[in-house]
Amino acid sequence: MSSQTEIYSDYKELNEEQLKGVKDLIFKMADDELILGHRNSEWTGLGPILEEDIAFSSMAQDKLGQAQALYLLLNQMDEKDPDTLAFTRNENEYKCCHFVEYPIGEYDFSLMRHFLFDAAEALRYNSLINSSFAPLANLAKKFRGEIRYHTLHSEVWIDQLSKATEESKARMQTSLNECMPLALGIFEPSEYDELLMNSGVFTGEENLKSGWYEHIQFVLQNAGLKVPELSEIIPSFGGRKGYHTEYLKPLLDEMCEVYRIDPEAEW
Amino acid sequence: MINARFRGHFVLYNMPIKSIDPRITRANIEIQEKDSQTGEQVLKKLDHWQTYEVFAQNKRGEHYSHVGSLHAPNPEMAWILAKEQFGRRNKITGIWITKTSDIFSVTENEEEMFELNSEKVYREAGGYKVMDKINKFKKQNKKGN
Numbered sequence: 467m468s469s470q471t472e473i474y475s476d477y478k479e480l481n482e483e484q485l486k487g488v489k490d491l492i493f494k495m496a497d498d499e500l501i502l503g504h505r506n507s508e509w510t511g512l513g514p515i516l517e518e519d520i521a522f523s524s525m526a527q528d529k530l531g532q533a534q535a536l537y538l539l540l541n542q543m544d545e546k547d548p549d550t551l552a553f554t555r556n557e558n559e560y561k562c563c564h565f566v567e568y569p570i571g572e573y574d575f576s577l578m579r580h581f582l583f584d585a586a587e588a589l590r591y592n593s594l595i596n597s598s599f600a601p602l603a604n605l606a607k608k609f610r611g612e613i614r615y616h617t618l619h620s621e622v623w624i625d626q627l628s629k630a631t632e633e634s635k636a637r638m639q640t641s642l643n644e645c646m647p648l649a650l651g652i653f654e655p656s657e658y659d660e661l662l663m664n665s666g667v668f669t670g671e672e673n674l675k676s677g678w679y680e681h682i683q684f685v686l687q688n689a690g691l692k693v694p695e696l697s698e699i700i701p702s703f704g705g706r707k708g709y710h711t712e713y714l715k716p717l718l719d720e721m722c723e724v725y726r727i728d729p730e731a732e733w
Numbered sequence: 734m735i736n737a738r739f740r741g742h743f744v745l746y747n748m749p750i751k752s753i754d755p756r757i758t759r760a761n762i763e764i765q766e767k768d769s770q771t772g773e774q775v776l777k778k779l780d781h782w783q784t785y786e787v788f789a790q791n792k793r794g795e796h797y798s799h800v801g802s803l804h805a806p807n808p809e810m811a812w813i814l815a816k817e818q819f820g821r822r823n824k825i826t827g828i829w830i831t832k833t834s835d836i837f838s839v840t841e842n843e844e845e846m847f848e849l850n851s852e853k854v855y856r857e858a859g860g861y862k863v864m865d866k867i868n869k870f871k872k873q874n875k876k877g878n
Contacts, residue, residue, distance in 0.1 A: 515782075517803045521817035619813045626810060 472666065475600045477543040484665055487658030488599055489540060490561070491668055494706055495590070496536035497562035498652070500552055501714070502583060503529030504721050508570050521619060525580075528612050535608075539601055553725040557715050558708035565648040565702070567714045571641075574627070574634075578641040581620035581685075582649040586678045588613045593674065598666035621685055628689035639691050646694050650675070650701030785811040786836060788829040789819050797829050808832075 474480055480488060506526035513519025537548035545551060565583060570576045591613055594606035627634045653675040662668040683693050704710070782804040788797040800819045805811035811830045819825065 515804060517805070517814040517818055520821075521814055524817045524821050615813075615816060619816075622809055622813045626806070 473598050473600055474665075474667075477599075477601070480599070480665075483658075483661060484667070485543070487656075487662045487665075488602070488667060489543065489545070490656060490658050491662065492536050492540055492602065494561040494563070494656075496533045496540070496551075497560045498566050498583075498587075499529045499533035499536065501560070501562045501717065502566035502579075503527070503533060504717060505566060505568075505570055506576065506580070509573075509576065514573050522576075522580075525616050525619065528616070532609055535605055539605060542601070549725065550729075553722040554729070557710060557718060560710065560714065560718075561706050561708065562710075562714070563648075563651040563654065563702075563705040564711050565645070565651050565705075567705070567711045567717065568648065569713055572637075574637040574641040575644065577620065577623050577627070578638065578645045579649075580616075581624050582645055582682060583652065584613065584616045584620055585682055585685075586649070586652050586674065588617050589674055589677050589681070593669040597668060602667070624685060625689045628686075628691050635690065638689075642686065642691055643694060647699050648702045650696075650699055651703055651705055653678070654701070654703045654706040656706060782806050784833040785815070785830050786833050787811075787815045787819055788831075789825045790827040791823070791825060793826050795826075797827065802833060 474484075477485060477488070503526050506529065507523060510519065510523040510526070513522055533552065534548050537545075537551045540551060541547050546554075565579065568575075568579070591606040591609055594602050595610070597603040597606065624638065628638045629635070653671040655671055656662075659668075659670040659672070663670045679696060686693050783806075784802045785805050785808070786802050787800050789800045790797045803811060803814055803818055805814055808830055812828065815828055815830060820828070
């Protein structure tokens with residue numbers, strides 16, 4: 467974060483380029499939360515045990531809540547209303563990473579994604595608490611508590627399953643190997659990174675990635691898993707620029723189906 | 734005679750996985766193997782998680798109340814599951830968790846002992862007739878101001 471002390475309490479205080487950068491940042495955060503929240507909610511009713519079903523569904527709902535709050539912030543910055551942003555854009559207008567688009571797979575994959583994604587999310591919000599863009603800093607503070615639970619939940623599960631039986635350990639390792647290239651897609655560099663860093667708005671994707679890798683290494687090695695070297699992985703980039711996997715379109719069709727029947731309906 | 738009187742306790746002690754969670758009773762799971770150390774008939778490892786009882790506090794300083802039970806393999810897992818189970822709709826300030834099998838419970842066959850003697854009303858809170866005095870004192874104090 468830059469040493470600059472200027473605080474932007476309103477988006478109107480940002481210059482044109484800064485505003486584009488801030489919106490880009492918020493759009494990709496909101497789209498990640500929306501799509502992963504929707505994906506994780508697919509476990510509702512199918513979770514491995516009743517108690518976990520409820521906990522996982524509840525956290526999926528938290529993600530949708532975060533998406534809504536972020537879309538509302540965009541709305542206050544002259545964008546369309548949250549429902550319109552969430553349900554009416556074309557596929558290539560979404561800025562989510564490929565990681566969140568993938569189907570839920572088996573529970574080991576969903577848990578590993580939950581762990582890797584939420585670790586990155588926690589660090590992102592943590593750094594945004596000190597953002598010079600005050601509305602975003604306020605949101606970050608608001609979500610701190612629930613995100614702390616999400617990361618705790620994921621870490622306890624990862625530790626539990628990685629140390630249980632030969633089969634569960636092998637499954638966790640396989641999921642980790644499968645998830646890593648996708649997870650690195652979270653940190654796809656943005657053309658606004660430098661500007662946002664210099665304005666004290668955001669620490670930048672590269673910094674976030676280093677902190678994230680250090681953290682997940684600590685947790686995963688404690689659990690007895692082998693963490694792939696960063697240099698061995700080709701990250702799955704493209705999502706932040708609107709190039710998505712084959713899995714996003716069917717998800718959007720299903721998610722937006724009811725809304726599109728009658729966009730004017732009062733809920 | 735003494736055995737019969739405390740039968741309820743013996744049932745709890747001798748079958749550690751027997752649960753007071755009705756879901757387990759309904760599932761009617763067969764006991765599958767002998768514990769190698771104690772020789773007790775227990776459920777096969779990993780086939781079934783034990784139950785934990787959860788107590789939650791709604792406000793700092795208040796008593797913890799029993800809010801329900803859940804399945805978990807250890808207290809740490811029980812806590813992460815309990816948090817969403819019992820703390821997602823209303824705000825809570827604390828959670829206690831204990832193994833169901835650690836609860837010493839006395840309910841059956843003890844109805845007689847729990848009954849209150851109608852001649853001992855002086856022990857019941859309603860037996861104290863002090864509200865009149867308190868109200869009188871409050872009234873006087875108000876006048877004084």
